[in-house]
Amino acid sequence: MSIYDRAITVFSPDGHLFQVEYAQEAVKKGSTAVGIRGKDIVVLGVEKKSVAKLQEERTVRKICALDEHVCMAFAGLTADARIVINRARVECQSHRLTVEDPVTVEYITRHIATLKQRYTQSNGRRPFGISALIVGFDYDGTPRLYQTDPSGTYHAWKANAIGRSAKTVREFLEKNYTDEAIATDNEAIKLAIKALLEVVQSGGKNIDLAVIRRNQPLKLLESKEIETLVAEIEKEKEDEVEKKKQKKST
Amino acid sequence: MALSSVLQSESADFSFNNDRSFSFGCRFGQTNLGFGAAPGDRLNFAIKASLGPDDKDGPERKIEFLHGTTTLAFKCWINFSVAERNHQRTASKATNFSSQEQLALLNQPAIPFVIIPQFQHGVIVAVDSRATAGAYIASQTVKKVIEINPYLLGTMAGGAADCSFWERLLARQCRVYELRNKERISVAAASKLLANMVYQYKGMGLSMGTMVCGWDKRGPGLYYVDSEGNRVCGDLFAVGSGSMYAYGVVDSGLRQDLSVEEACELGRRAIYQATYRDAYSGGQVNLYHVHSEGWTRVSQEDVLKLHHQYQEPKK
Numbered sequence: 001m002s003i004y005d006r007a008i009t010v011f012s013p014d015g016h017l018f019q020v021e022y023a024q025e026a027v028k029k030g031s032t033a034v035g036i037r038g039k040d041i042v043v044l045g046v047e048k049k050s051v052a053k054l055q056e057e058r059t060v061r062k063i064c065a066l067d068e069h070v071c072m073a074f075a076g077l078t079a080d081a082r083i084v085i086n087r088a089r090v091e092c093q094s095h096r097l098t099v100e101d102p103v104t105v106e107y108i109t110r111h112i113a114t115l116k117q118r119y120t121q122s123n124g125r126r127p128f129g130i131s132a133l134i135v136g137f138d139y140d141g142t143p144r145l146y147q148t149d150p151s152g153t154y155h156a157w158k159a160n161a162i163g164r165s166a167k168t169v170r171e172f173l174e175k176n177y178t179d180e181a182i183a184t185d186n187e188a189i190k191l192a193i194k195a196l197l198e199v200v201q202s203g204g205k206n207i208d209l210a211v212i213r214r215n216q217p218l219k220l221l222e223s224k225e226i227e228t229l230v231a232e233i234e235k236e237k238e239d240e241v242e243k244k245k246q247k248k249s250t
Numbered sequence: 251m252a253l254s255s256v257l258q259s260e261s262a263d264f265s266f267n268n269d270r271s272f273s274f275g276c277r278f279g280q281t282n283l284g285f286g287a288a289p290g291d292r293l294n295f296a297i298k299a300s301l302g303p304d305d306k307d308g309p310e311r312k313i314e315f316l317h318g319t320t321t322l323a324f325k326c327w328i329n330f331s332v333a334e335r336n337h338q339r340t341a342s343k344a345t346n347f348s349s350q351e352q353l354a355l356l357n358q359p360a361i362p363f364v365i366i367p368q369f370q371h372g373v374i375v376a377v378d379s380r381a382t383a384g385a386y387i388a389s390q391t392v393k394k395v396i397e398i399n400p401y402l403l404g405t406m407a408g409g410a411a412d413c414s415f416w417e418r419l420l421a422r423q424c425r426v427y428e429l430r431n432k433e434r435i436s437v438a439a440a441s442k443l444l445a446n447m448v449y450q451y452k453g454m455g456l457s458m459g460t461m462v463c464g465w466d467k468r469g470p471g472l473y474y475v476d477s478e479g480n481r482v483c484g485d486l487f488a489v490g491s492g493s494m495y496a497y498g499v500v501d502s503g504l505r506q507d508l509s510v511e512e513a514c515e516l517g518r519r520a521i522y523q524a525t526y527r528d529a530y531s532g533g534q535v536n537l538y539h540v541h542s543e544g545w546t547r548v549s550q551e552d553v554l555k556l557h558h559q560y561q562e563p564k565k
């Protein structure tokens with residue numbers, strides 16, 4: 001098997017492209033990112049890696065705007081992500097220039113996915129080691145969430161997670177993503193935080209959150225706002241636990 | 251190389267040639283169909299235009315529309331209530347209501363005078379059909395409107411080959427866009443694609459002056475694109491050697507409250523008057539109407555027949 005995993009352009013006898021699969025392993029090592037599509041809002045949450053004492057916090061952001069109405073979060077190799085994000089940003093503006101319309105979220109996702117696919121089929125290059133969650137609103141106001149992976153495929157999702165412990169988060173979302181859960185903007189944001197809290201160690205400090213509301217640009221939530229929301233969630237949890245206790249006792 | 255890049259590229263890319271200075275020698279509205287018509291020169295029809303050893307009327311002379319064309323397109327308000335009332339009136343040859351008639355219409359209480367808001371715009375496209383090679387009339391039955399797709403039209407003025415080739419290429423690009431993005435291309439984007447394609451050949455002798463007309467989700471669209479690299483959005487354009495005559499007629503007859511038939515008649519009249527005075531325009535008047543459902547071919551009428559129609563009442 002190992003003789004088929006050196007060159008990217010070689011299939012293994014059982015149909016695998018090993019380099020691509022190894023790239024997906026690299027993604028699984030990255031910090032978690034979660035995306036949620038609400039009715040009038042799209043939310044991206046990422047696990048912030050703890051920074052060294054002397055390091056400035058704001059240099060590396062995992063959530064980046066691609067255009068006014070589209071943004072993305074990634075999991076995997078940060079350097080690869082920087083390249084992909086640059087190309088995507090240029091393409092967003094090129095599209096505005098040639099077509100005189102802002103990109104649709106699907107278009108820019110397709111562009112990123114095509115870019116990634118090209119790198120799985122050329123000589124001397126390796127695939128990008130990132131998965132991306134791309135969120136935004138289309139020109140007609142529909143919210144969208146797409147996920148791409150190193151192989152170059154992309155799918156639309158209602159809610160998804162990538163990176164470390166993505167499976168746990170996705171299972172949580174599958175249980176808890178209901179129409180009531182995303183009924184209001186605030187609820188959608190709280191759902192994202194709840195999902196991240198499942199896997200993130202020490203609570204609100206290690207969470208970064210960004211939202212796009214319809215016809216509004218990307219907004220990165222400040223740590224104070226996140227702390228407030230986390231406190232709300234904790235309180236709700238406690239209330240639920242108390243209610244259950246009361247039910248049992250009566 | 252530029253053509254191959256156009257044919258192969260996924261997105262229209264244009265090479266920016268920094269040496270070339272952008273000369274806006276032609277004023278808006280004045281025909282500037284590339285080489286041969288010097289900016290500021292109003293006598294378009296007197297100048298010969300071709301590359302290389304010319305001034306000979308010989309077999310090498312290429313067939314072109316350049317100075318033998320009148321193409322016209324304008325956006326119009328379509329007032330449907332007035333159109334309803336027109337059905338009740340007998341078909342009139344004159345396009346202008348007399349003021350008394352208008353008053354009579356307004357006083358009829360039975361039919362409400364509803365003004366439909368802006369999105370009822372349409373675009374009327376009228377062209378002639380003559381192709382010349384110098385003083386020789388090559389054809390009287392040329393199709394100068396190319397049907398790019400069921401909701402986009404392109405007109406042709408300039409070199410015959412250039413126009414038809416590039417507009418067919420545009421049709422191909424539009425179709426690919428539609429398949430890739432699962433939605434129709436907008437008129438702005440289609441005209442931009444065409445403009446970017448020909449800009450790569452700027453200065454190399456293309457001669458094309460076209461109007462891209464259509465209907466997209468933003469409503470009616472009308473863009474003038476030429477081989478100089480101009481791309482202008484507007485409500486009214488006339489292109490070709492007979493454009494001045496057409497402008498005169500349209501400018502004096504264009505009103506906000508034209509009905510569909512009146513607007514068509516105005517376009518028809520404008521082209522007829524242009525063919526009457528311009529030697530290089532003639533043949534038939536082809537009329538198209540672009541509306542929200544796409545374009546419709548309204549009529550094709552021989553100029554001679556129109557001549558009898560318009561001149562008879564004067565005798």
